[in-house]
Amino acid sequence: MNTLFLYTMSGLALFAIGLHGLIRSSHLLRKILAANLMSSGVFLIMIVGACGTDQVMIDPVPHAMVLTGIVVSVSTTAVALVLVCLVQETTNRALLWQKRKRGQGGRTDA
Amino acid sequence: MMDVMGFFDIVLALALPWLGWRLLASSDLFRAVVLFISLGLLMSLTWVRLQAPDVALAEAAIGAGLTGALFLSALRRLERLSESERRLEHAGKREEDETIPPEKRRRAKPVAYVLSLFLLVVFVLLLGWSLGQTPGAKGGLGPAVAGQMGQSGVQSQVTAVLLNFRGYDTLLEMMVLFLAALGVWSLTRVRQTQQGEVPGPVLATLVRLLVPLMIIVAGYLVWIGSSRAGGAFQGGAVLAAAGVLLLLANVTVVRQVPAGLLRWALVLGPLLFLLTAVACMGGGGNLLEYPGQSAGVWILFIESATAVSIGVTLAALYAGGRPPAPSAPEKDNEEGPGSGVDKGGKA
Incomplete structure (x- = not known):
């Protein structure tokens, strides 16, 4: 029971770190990594919820849902990565914020 | 034996957020991706510990393996794209610049940073609280599934x-x-x-x-x-x-x-x-x-x-x-x- 609580906290922390990274990091690739971290945290919490103890059996439905989730997250990641490559191709950088140095001006639409 | 596995659980549960933090904090994107892959492998170990072997297999193959390969190939493509540009600018300088901004902005606007961190902590605490409030149906749909397995x-x-x-x-x-x-x-x-x-x-x-x-x-x-x-x-x-x-x-x-x-x-x-x-x-x-x-x-x-x-x-x-x-x-x-x-x- 104690271990399950520990894993729940771990999933919560992963989600929080991912959310923080999603908001704070400027490079788009790192934003996608952060979104993946968030989904990992959610999966962890779901599987902990499905975990059986001595008298309760394992719930296979969340397992199936997490399996589905893993495949969906790899699909979205693939599309997002292609979009990042396109952003870099058109704006020359894969950043949401542009550096203010070297007189390159304001923000890019990324 | 039980103690060893309990210790392993603690290490694993601590290593997951730590790796996540390291990979988002690292200034080198390649290193971040490698850390992400190792995080995926640790996740897959976690699934085994949580009695979800199906998920463990899928995580190891898709979550860590293929997603990692996708990230690596995208990274290579990004580097190849920026190479021509970098030749025009100062060699190697730009890469550093674009990966450091989080820290720089952090120092530049401490109020915004503290505020965002505060909101994040509040949000996560609320999430944790709502998780604790969720009524835990014992076994969930497990018995229902087990009852229908014959068909x-x-x-x-x-x-x-x-x-x-x-x-x-x-x-x-x-x-x-x-x-x-x-x-x-x-x-x-x-x-x-x-x-x-x-x-x-x-x-x-x-x-x-x-x-x-x-x-x-x-x-x-x-x-x-x-x-x-x-x-x-x-x-x-x-x-x-x-x-x-x-x-x-x-x-x-x-x-x-x-x-x-x-x-x-x-x-x-x-x-x-x-x-x-x-x-x-x-x-x-x-x-x-x-x-x-x-x-x-x-x-x-x-x-x-x-x-x-x-x-x-x-x-x-x-x-x-x-x-x-x-x-x-x-x-x-x-x-x-x-x-x-x-x-x-x-x-």
């Missing part, structure tokens, strides 16, 4: 849920995967490979040894999925890994796969799944309500078709674009995923 046609509970009880989930998931492939194909075209990029002897031998083995493993995973951990997604992922390996090795067979065959392989799984689902309605049943005692056969049929399509789709996602135009010289094609299917047919 599912398979012995593995997860496979029964995936392809029988909640088959529409998996059907829609296949469509999402298909849509992702369509999206990638409509956005870009596969870059022409550099001429004369011949794999070294080690990679060539490794591919020759590993690819047939991987195809056998994929088939085994699909077959065993009816009674143990495994199934279409794990098998398809291994097939995709074989495709990625073939793409990396730049094998000649890979480039000669006709684009038409590739398209059919992409469509095969979703199409057969959809047709089966609709055909089930023909007998007076509901969508995906397999008639009579034949559920096991139908599930195996769908799983085989979807495994092939999942493998081809994931490998096509790795290739990162639609195959070059038919008018392009044949030797320049870089669409390898289909070859995994070809070899699968022979094996």
Whole structure:
């Protein structure tokens, strides 16, 4: 029971770190990594919820849902990565914020 | 023994957020991706500890392996794109600049940073609180699934849920995967490979040894999925890994796969799944309500078709674009995923 609580906290922390990274990091690739971290945290919490103890059996439905989730997250990641490559191709950088140095001006639409 | 596993659990549960933090804080993107892959492998260990072997297999193959490969190839593409620009600017300077900003902004606007951190902590605490408030139904749907296992046609509970009880989930998931492939194909075209990029002897031998083995493993995973951990997604992922390996090795067979065959392989799984689902309605049943005692056969049929399509789709996602135009010289094609299917047919 104690271990399950520990894993729940771990999933919560992963989600929080991912959310923080999603908001704070400027490079788009790192934003996608952060979104993946968030989904990992959610999966962890779901599987902990499905975990059986001595008298309760394992719930296979969340397992199936997490399996589905893993495949969906790899699909979205693939599309997002292609979009990042396109952003870099058109704006020359894969950043949401542009550096203010070297007189390159304001923000890019990324 | 129990203490050792308990200690292992503690280390694992602490290592996951720590790795996550490290990978987002690292200034080097390549290092971040490598840390992400190791995080995926640790996640897969966690799934084993949490008695979810199906998820562990999928995480190791898809979550860590294929997603990592996707990130690495995207990183390489980004670097190749910025190379020409970097030559114009100061060499090597830009890379540093673009990865450091978080820290710089942090110092520049401490108020905003503290505020965002505060909001984040409040949000997470609220989330944790609501998690604690969630009424925990003992065992959830476990007893319900166990009660219906006799009619599912398979012995593995997860496979029964995936392809029988909640088959529409998996059907829609296949469509999402298909849509992702369509999206990638409509956005870009596969870059022409550099001429004369011949794999070294080690990679060539490794591919020759590993690819047939991987195809056998994929088939085994699909077959065993009816009674143990495994199934279409794990098998398809291994097939995709074989495709990625073939793409990396730049094998000649890979480039000669006709684009038409590739398209059919992409469509095969979703199409057969959809047709089966609709055909089930023909007998007076509901969508995906397999008639009579034949559920096991139908599930195996769908799983085989979807495994092939999942493998081809994931490998096509790795290739990162639609195959070059038919008018392009044949030797320049870089669409390898289909070859995994070809070899699968022979094996």
